[in-house]
Every structure is written in structure tokens, then in C-alpha cells.
Amino acid sequence: MPIYPLMPPLFAAVTLIGAFVGWTVWRNAGLSGRRGALIVAPAAFLGPFLTMVPLQSCTFEPERSGLDLGVGIAAFAAGAAVLTGATAWIGRALSKPGGWANLDDRAESGSFRGGAPAALALLLPTLAVLAVFLYWPLFETLRLSTQLTRRGNPIERFSCVDNYTELLGPSVEVWFVVPLAALLLVAVGAELARRADALGTGRLAPDLRRLRGWLTVLTVITGAASLFGPEYRSVFVTTMILTSATVLIGLAVGLGIALLVSQPIKGRAIYRTLLIWPFAVSPPIAGILFFVMFDPLTGIVGHLYEALTPWDMPNYRTDPVLARGLVILASVWKTLGFTILFYIAGLQNVSTNMLEAARLDGANAWQRLRFFIVPALTPITFFLVVTNVTYAFFEVFGTISYLTEGGPSGATVDAMFSVWQSAEWIGDGAARSLVLFVMVLAVTAWQFRATGRRVHYGG
Amino acid sequence: MEADTKTGTAQAVRRNKPRRRTAHIHIALIVICAVLCAPVVYALLGSTQNNSQLLNFRLSPGEFFGENLSVVWNDRDLWRYMLNSAVMSAIIATGKAITGILAGLAFVYFRFPGRSIVFVLVLVTLMMPTEVSILALFGIVDDLGMSDSLAGLTIPFLASATAAFLFRQHFANLPANLSEAAQLDGANPLQFLWRVLIPMSWNVTGALFVIQFLYGWNMYLWPLLSVSGSENQVVQVGLASLQAAGEGQSYGPLLMGALVASLPPVLVFLALQRPFMTGFALTRDK
Structure with missing residues (x-):
């Protein structure tokens, strides 16, 4: 995987965020914050490799457009987020007193001995179907989305994130105005709700909060709509x-x-x-x-x-x-x-x-x-x-x-x-x-x- | 059916003259029922008519019920689509019940390291609808040589998080000392499953079976994508051959086909209204 000039700062950023997440999660569980940071930060650092290795960091090539770069940063962040989340969850459970037993969700008194092999044999049909027909297709979808390929044609050509950028195409007016206006309204709503709370006019606050909720949804939807090109x-x-x-x-x-x-x-x-x-x-x-x-x-x-x-x-x-x-x-x-x-x-x-x-x-x-x-x-x-x-x-x-x-x-x-x-x-x-x-x-x-x-x- | 209700409720209203306040509710409900049932009532009428009757907006049954049925059932192979749908749905429903029971047994009555990781891996698939990766699924099923076959229609759906989760919850709510007693009697897990758990789970199994049968019966996108010929096609997709029926569209047969294809789920619904009413919300997805 080639490394381009923009990537080291991004790696530094996700590693720092990972350290912060680890610190917070471990502290909230009553454990040593430093240990959490030390466990999660490396995971956050490694996470982007999940997406960048398959993409060969092509989005960060100097001659790529801003749109490619944007999609690339999103993919970078997504990889980091997935591994950070998984590590934080599993790592925290293992760090608590009890270790592996914490991942064994409930203590059953009436459990059968025979343990893992028997249990896995019973789970095999479910796991096999889910792995082959749900997990694998999802990863295959991820892989295919970076290919230029036609059904029935064995030739596939790597096309970086072109399949995504073809769906995008932010236009200036919609891109900025609508989501910004909606965001502004959300902020105004939040401020009004805060004041209403402070003044003790409790009747108004829930309505304003509900309004703010709706405006947030509207912002997310218009924001997403403004990202796409005309067709999508x-x-x-x-x-x-x-x-x-x-x-x-x-x-x-x-x-x-x-x-x-x-x-x-x-x-x-x-x-x-x-x-x-x-x-x-x-x-x-x-x-x-x-x-x-x-x-x-x-x-x-x-x-x-x-x-x-x-x-x-x-x-x-x-x-x-x-x-x-x-x-x-x-x-x-x-x-x-x-x-x-x-x-x-x-x-x-x-x-x-x-x-x-x-x-x-x-x-x-x-x-x-x-x-x-x-x-x-x-x-x-x-x-x-x-x-x-x-x-x-x-x-x-x-x-x-x-x-x-x-x-x-x-x-x-x-x-x-x-x-x-x-x-x-x-x-x-x-x-x-x-x-x-x-x-x-x-x-x-x-x-x-x-x-x-x-x-x-x-x- | 509609006419019966109308007269029935009219009598009910007349008998209760002192409590006239409910009359407007009855009128509103009758209108609503009429509107909601209208598409199907119209389909019932249209399925008995030929094109000229239908195009003249005749609002009484025609004389072509038998002819339309025979056109659809025999000439247009509806019997084969119905059979394929029934076999496919039965296999999917049975498969999910079996894999779900086995998974529930493992999750509740066995302890093993990483059990909750495995459980989360199963549960996470609830957020991964088949439709989202359906093109890749088609590629995989095709590579395995199962496209355009009963295997391709059923095997990808033989297990689901819903089924595993349902039986896990059900078993977890059974008294814990059941399995202790079974172990004291020297039963192995499979004997325990066969003699104790399955007999205690007929309700859940039945509910899951019915819901999954309907899920399979109403499946549309996957057969549309993965089945190419008419040999293995299911009824939801096969009806398209009636929609584009060559020289001038004949709506009578199309409506007849739609009604016949709806018959199994509607009958199941009518037979199982009460359990539906008490709601098995959990089992609805996938």
C-alpha cells in the first residue's frame, strides 16, 4: 500500500481519537484510562488499513479530484471506526476482572458440559449460512464497488472509487445553502429550548426540543441529498x-x-x-x-x-x-x-x-x-x-x-x-x-x- | 363478504336505537372497509369477466370465471409457479425453524468462550438485509452453480438471526432446572432437545414457520434476479407473464392470477387471526 503525503496526518488524527475513545471507555468502566488508550489507539491506527489496502490508497494519489479525496477520507475514517469500536468493546470486556468469561453473556446453572466443540457444531448451520450468504456478499459488494465490471464478463478492472464519485456531484447552491440553513434553524431551536428551560416556561421546551429533532433529521436528509449528483x-x-x-x-x-x-x-x-x-x-x-x-x-x-x-x-x-x-x-x-x-x-x-x-x-x-x-x-x-x-x-x-x-x-x-x-x-x-x-x-x-x-x- | 357486513351492521344499529351515538362510527367504518376492500373486490369481479365486460366497467360478476382460471392455471403454467412457490416457502420455513432451534440450544445451554461475540456476529446480520448485497449474492450463488434452481432459491435463506434470536429468547425463558434434571437423568443435549425442548416449543416453532412461509411466498426480488427460465420460477415473478400477455392485455386472467397467488397467505391469515392479533412482532423480519 503506497503512502501519500496527506495520509500521515490522518493516521495521527485517528490514532489520537482512538486513544481518547479508549481512555474514556475504560474510565467509564472504572478501569485505568491509560491502559484503554494504549489498547485502542493501535487499533484505530490499524483500522484504516481495512479500507486503504484494498483501495491501494488510490484516492490519495496527487492527481485525484477533490471528490475522490472526500470519498477516500470517508473510507479511511470508516475503517478506523469499525476497528476502534470492535476493539473497545472486546478489549474492555477482557480487561475487566473475569477476562474471557465476560464475553460469555449469561451464567447458566444448567449448562451442558461438552463446551465449545458441541456448541459450535450446533451453531454451524446458522453460522455457515450467515457467513456464506450474508457476510461474504457484503464484503464482495465492497470489493465489487471498486471494480469496473459487467455481469457474466470475467474481466474486472480496478476503478478506485469511480463508482461512488459518479453518484456524487455536489452543486454549490444546494450543497451549502440548504443544509446550512437547516443547521442554523437547529441551533436557533436549541438555544430557544435552553432559554425556555432557564425561564422555567416548561411547557414550551418539549415542543421546541421536538422541533429541533425534526430539524436535525431534515438537515441530515437535505445534506445527504446535496451531496449527490443530479441522477442519484x-x-x-x-x-x-x-x-x-x-x-x-x-x-x-x-x-x-x-x-x-x-x-x-x-x-x-x-x-x-x-x-x-x-x-x-x-x-x-x-x-x-x-x-x-x-x-x-x-x-x-x-x-x-x-x-x-x-x-x-x-x-x-x-x-x-x-x-x-x-x-x-x-x-x-x-x-x-x-x-x-x-x-x-x-x-x-x-x-x-x-x-x-x-x-x-x-x-x-x-x-x-x-x-x-x-x-x-x-x-x-x-x-x-x-x-x-x-x-x-x-x-x-x-x-x-x-x-x-x-x-x-x-x-x-x-x-x-x-x-x-x-x-x-x-x-x-x-x-x-x-x-x-x-x-x-x-x-x-x-x-x-x-x-x-x-x-x-x-x- | 362486504354485502353481508353491511346488512349485519345495519340490523345491529336498528336493534340499538337508544344508543344511536354509535351509528356514525358504523357508517365511518363501513365506508373505510368498503374503500380498503375495493381493490380486491374489483379484482374478484374482474377475474370473472372477459376483456369486453371489463372495459365496459361492468360491476357484476361475468361468466368467464372458469375460462380465466383455466387459461391462467393450465395455459400460463400458474400451477407450476404455485408449486414452486409452495415448495420453496416450505423448505425455507422448515430450514429456519431447524437451524434456529439448534442455534438457540447452543446459545442457552452451552457455555463457551466468546459466546457473546458469536451471538453479536449473528445479531449484527439483522442490520444487513439480503437486499443490500443482493447483486454480489447472485454472483456467489452463480459461482456455486446454484442459480436458476431450487437450491439457489432456498439455501441462502435456510438460517437467520431472527430464528436464532427467537429460540434463544424462548429457551432462556424456560425454567433453568429443566436442563439440570435432564442431565441428572443422563440425557445428552440432543436427547434433551428432542424429548424436552421441541415438545415445549410447538407454539414458537409454528409461529416462526407460518411467518417464514409467508416471507418465502412473498419473496420477489431474489427469484426475479436468480431464476431465468420459467421452469423454476415462483408465482410472484411468474405473474409478470400474465401482465405482458401478448396481443392486447387481458386483465381478467391477470386479476385471476393475482387472486390465486394471494389465496395461500390470505387463508393462513384468516385461520391464524387470533395469534396474529396477539402479535408475534419479533418474527416478522427476514
């Missing part, structure tokens, strides 16, 4: 629109319906069944049903629309907005049953005594919903957000594939569909896959943060 930006924006609309509309409508069907009325069980069963229909079949119903020439929906209103039904196969709307409609229809199912289950656990007390204290229906029911449903809402985001990332592919095939002119090509479209050029497809993977990791990170902080009080 459209893909990214489509993914975000499809995902957020499917989740928000689905949850709001689902909660509304669940509230209705949870009222003490006759025939609840029948309503429930009728409301929930569409979720057994698969995403591709949802696509087929909407494909037939909304057919521009022969579809029943257009026919009814034109019979009932004076306007013509716009053609979703040429109208990008309608096409996206239709994909969203089909996904909401398909996921609604699942959402209703879980909200009904959740509503059964909302304390009726508390609601009754709130009613006697003069809370109206909206206030009861806003301050009692919604907070009590937080854990379920959270679970539904995660499952529906996953659905929108991956499963909607089947609907799009039958309903719009990505059209018109790419308006419904989301991240997964763009991977599929570039299946022929595997290197390009691999890079697109990894961008999608980063989106999944971002959602997972948000999930961990939110589960740690918000969801527990809901019970």
Missing part, C-alpha cells in the same frame, strides 16, 4: 418521499382507524378482519391490482373519476407526481392492515381509568389523544416506523416493478430499484447497494438512539 439525487429524493409519505400517512390513517374500531360497538371483530386482511397480499400483487385499477385507458378509477367530476383523469404513466402518489397509495394500502393490527393491540393496553380521569378533568377528545393516547402508544409507533421504513426501502420494489417499472422518466426509481437497474454493471450496482446500506445504518442508529431515550417511559 433524484433516486435519493424519491426514496425519501416514498418512505416518509408511506410511513407518515400509513401511521396517521392507521391510528385513526384503530381508534374507530376500538370503540365499544357491535360487530367489531368483523370490522377488524375486513380492515386487517389486505396486509396478507404481497407487494407485487398490490402493484398488479393498482396497475389494473388505474390503467389510463381501461381503469375503473379513471372511469369513475370522469363520471363523477368534470375533469379528465391524469395519466399516471406520464405524470411523475401522480406516479409517485400511486406508489405511495399502494404501499399505504398494503401496510395499513399491519399498522391497524398493532395499534389495536396497543390501544387495549391504554389505561381506561386514566382516560376517564382526564375526561372528568375536562380534557376534550383531542387533548386526550394528544396527551394520553399518543404518548402511551410511543413504543408501538416506534416499532411501526421501523418496520414501515424497512418496507419502504425494500419491499416497495415489488409494487414499483409491477406498477410503474420506475417510470415515468425515472420518477419512481428508488434506491432499491436503482440497484436492480444497474444489475448489469455490477460495480455501479454494488456502489448503489452500499449507499442504500448506509441509509439502513442511519435508520438503525436513529432507532438505537430513540429506543435509549424516548421509548421507555411509554411502557
Whole structure:
């Protein structure tokens, strides 16, 4: 691996950060901070080799563009982060009294003797499948993303990070203005929340904090969108629109319906069944049903629309907005049953005594919903957000594939569909896959943060 | 089905005249149910019609149910796609149940160095959806000579973190002295598994099997990518051959195909509504 002038300072930086991480983690575990620093710093130093050796540090070659350099630094940091994290976790457990036993998560009294060989034999099927069909493909995806190669063609040419830089292409105005403005708003929101706290106007602070949370999400999304070039930006924006609309509309409508069907009325069980069963229909079949119903020439929906209103039904196969709307409609229809199912289950656990007390204290229906029911449903809402985001990332592919095939002119090509479209050029497809993977990791990170902080009080 | 509910609830409302406050809820729910069921009701109607009836927006059943069914089932090979889907889903569901039970046994009843590292390595795969590396997976499966075959459709999905995690949790919640008693009786781990754990796990196993069967049945991207001919194709992808049905599209057969392909999951759902209601959220992914 060649070393270029820019790399020594980067190595120094990650090593220092590693030392700091080690020091902090060991101190927090009540261990010697210096020892932690000495263990983690070398790992942080070695981490970048994970990505730089396969890349042959090509991104740091003097003649490379700024974009290549940016991707290279990100890869450098990613390698360092992975090894730092793993070393900190395992090293800390080993440093504690007990050593290896700390990595043996629970003490079982009734454990079988026979130990490692027998256990590994039992685990072998699972580990083998996961290793060969999940871990290996992921590493292979990483490798392929640096190759220029065509499916079925054995010739592969190393192309450094070209597959990534082709997706990027920050433009000045979006690149700076939007994320900066959003960031500014976040800062203002934080400051206002702090003041509200200081003044003791406690009612305002939670709202401002929630606003700040939303603004942060917006900043991250616009920031990411501004990084991409025109082609992939459209893909990214489509993914975000499809995902957020499917989740928000689905949850709001689902909660509304669940509230209705949870009222003490006759025939609840029948309503429930009728409301929930569409979720057994698969995403591709949802696509087929909407494909037939909304057919521009022969579809029943257009026919009814034109019979009932004076306007013509716009053609979703040429109208990008309608096409996206239709994909969203089909996904909401398909996921609604699942959402209703879980909200009904959740509503059964909302304390009726508390609601009754709130009613006697003069809370109206909206206030009861806003301050009692919604907070009590937080854990379920959270679970539904995660499952529906996953659905929108991956499963909607089947609907799009039958309903719009990505059209018109790419308006419904989301991240997964763009991977599929570039299946022929595997290197390009691999890079697109990894961008999608980063989106999944971002959602997972948000999930961990939110589960740690918000969801527990809901019970 | 829809009509039945309407009359049923109308009677219910009439009988309860003093409590008229619920009438608007019934009306709202009936409208919502009608809207949500409309796509499938329309598909039911369309599947019995020929093109001219469908294009005239006839809103009553046509006379071509049998013909559409026979076109789809025999001429367009739907029976083969359905069979392939059923075999594939059954193999995947069975495989995941077996590998999951074995992994759960190892995680809960054995102590070995680095157990939590192995567990984390398994659990981390929850964050690595197959779809993310699906192009590379196709390359690997192709290199192993398994593409366009039942093996390629099933083997990559024979184990999952979800299954391992599910059985680990289930076994961990069983009384600890079960395994002590078994050991005192001189049982080896496999006897313990066969005589004690499996009989105590039918609920979990059944739930996992059903969920994974549906997961396999609804799988779309992987068969689309890895199966090229129609010989081994599954129903979710095979329906595309009805969508592009040559001279002028016939929607009757397409809708018929969509309904037939939805039948197994919908029947499973209706049969298992109650367990679904109590929710096995954990088992849904992968």
C-alpha cells in the first residue's frame, strides 16, 4: 500500500481519537484510562488499513479530484471506526476482572458440559449460512464497488472509487445553502429550548426540543441529498418521499382507524378482519391490482373519476407526481392492515381509568389523544416506523416493478430499484447497494438512539 | 363478504336505537372497509369477466370465471409457479425453524468462550438485509452453480438471526432446572432437545414457520434476479407473464392470477387471526 503525503496526518488524527475513545471507555468502566488508550489507539491506527489496502490508497494519489479525496477520507475514517469500536468493546470486556468469561453473556446453572466443540457444531448451520450468504456478499459488494465490471464478463478492472464519485456531484447552491440553513434553524431551536428551560416556561421546551429533532433529521436528509449528483439525487429524493409519505400517512390513517374500531360497538371483530386482511397480499400483487385499477385507458378509477367530476383523469404513466402518489397509495394500502393490527393491540393496553380521569378533568377528545393516547402508544409507533421504513426501502420494489417499472422518466426509481437497474454493471450496482446500506445504518442508529431515550417511559 | 357486513351492521344499529351515538362510527367504518376492500373486490369481479365486460366497467360478476382460471392455471403454467412457490416457502420455513432451534440450544445451554461475540456476529446480520448485497449474492450463488434452481432459491435463506434470536429468547425463558434434571437423568443435549425442548416449543416453532412461509411466498426480488427460465420460477415473478400477455392485455386472467397467488397467505391469515392479533412482532423480519 503506497503512502501519500496527506495520509500521515490522518493516521495521527485517528490514532489520537482512538486513544481518547479508549481512555474514556475504560474510565467509564472504572478501569485505568491509560491502559484503554494504549489498547485502542493501535487499533484505530490499524483500522484504516481495512479500507486503504484494498483501495491501494488510490484516492490519495496527487492527481485525484477533490471528490475522490472526500470519498477516500470517508473510507479511511470508516475503517478506523469499525476497528476502534470492535476493539473497545472486546478489549474492555477482557480487561475487566473475569477476562474471557465476560464475553460469555449469561451464567447458566444448567449448562451442558461438552463446551465449545458441541456448541459450535450446533451453531454451524446458522453460522455457515450467515457467513456464506450474508457476510461474504457484503464484503464482495465492497470489493465489487471498486471494480469496473459487467455481469457474466470475467474481466474486472480496478476503478478506485469511480463508482461512488459518479453518484456524487455536489452543486454549490444546494450543497451549502440548504443544509446550512437547516443547521442554523437547529441551533436557533436549541438555544430557544435552553432559554425556555432557564425561564422555567416548561411547557414550551418539549415542543421546541421536538422541533429541533425534526430539524436535525431534515438537515441530515437535505445534506445527504446535496451531496449527490443530479441522477442519484433524484433516486435519493424519491426514496425519501416514498418512505416518509408511506410511513407518515400509513401511521396517521392507521391510528385513526384503530381508534374507530376500538370503540365499544357491535360487530367489531368483523370490522377488524375486513380492515386487517389486505396486509396478507404481497407487494407485487398490490402493484398488479393498482396497475389494473388505474390503467389510463381501461381503469375503473379513471372511469369513475370522469363520471363523477368534470375533469379528465391524469395519466399516471406520464405524470411523475401522480406516479409517485400511486406508489405511495399502494404501499399505504398494503401496510395499513399491519399498522391497524398493532395499534389495536396497543390501544387495549391504554389505561381506561386514566382516560376517564382526564375526561372528568375536562380534557376534550383531542387533548386526550394528544396527551394520553399518543404518548402511551410511543413504543408501538416506534416499532411501526421501523418496520414501515424497512418496507419502504425494500419491499416497495415489488409494487414499483409491477406498477410503474420506475417510470415515468425515472420518477419512481428508488434506491432499491436503482440497484436492480444497474444489475448489469455490477460495480455501479454494488456502489448503489452500499449507499442504500448506509441509509439502513442511519435508520438503525436513529432507532438505537430513540429506543435509549424516548421509548421507555411509554411502557 | 362486504354485502353481508353491511346488512349485519345495519340490523345491529336498528336493534340499538337508544344508543344511536354509535351509528356514525358504523357508517365511518363501513365506508373505510368498503374503500380498503375495493381493490380486491374489483379484482374478484374482474377475474370473472372477459376483456369486453371489463372495459365496459361492468360491476357484476361475468361468466368467464372458469375460462380465466383455466387459461391462467393450465395455459400460463400458474400451477407450476404455485408449486414452486409452495415448495420453496416450505423448505425455507422448515430450514429456519431447524437451524434456529439448534442455534438457540447452543446459545442457552452451552457455555463457551466468546459466546457473546458469536451471538453479536449473528445479531449484527439483522442490520444487513439480503437486499443490500443482493447483486454480489447472485454472483456467489452463480459461482456455486446454484442459480436458476431450487437450491439457489432456498439455501441462502435456510438460517437467520431472527430464528436464532427467537429460540434463544424462548429457551432462556424456560425454567433453568429443566436442563439440570435432564442431565441428572443422563440425557445428552440432543436427547434433551428432542424429548424436552421441541415438545415445549410447538407454539414458537409454528409461529416462526407460518411467518417464514409467508416471507418465502412473498419473496420477489431474489427469484426475479436468480431464476431465468420459467421452469423454476415462483408465482410472484411468474405473474409478470400474465401482465405482458401478448396481443392486447387481458386483465381478467391477470386479476385471476393475482387472486390465486394471494389465496395461500390470505387463508393462513384468516385461520391464524387470533395469534396474529396477539402479535408475534419479533418474527416478522427476514
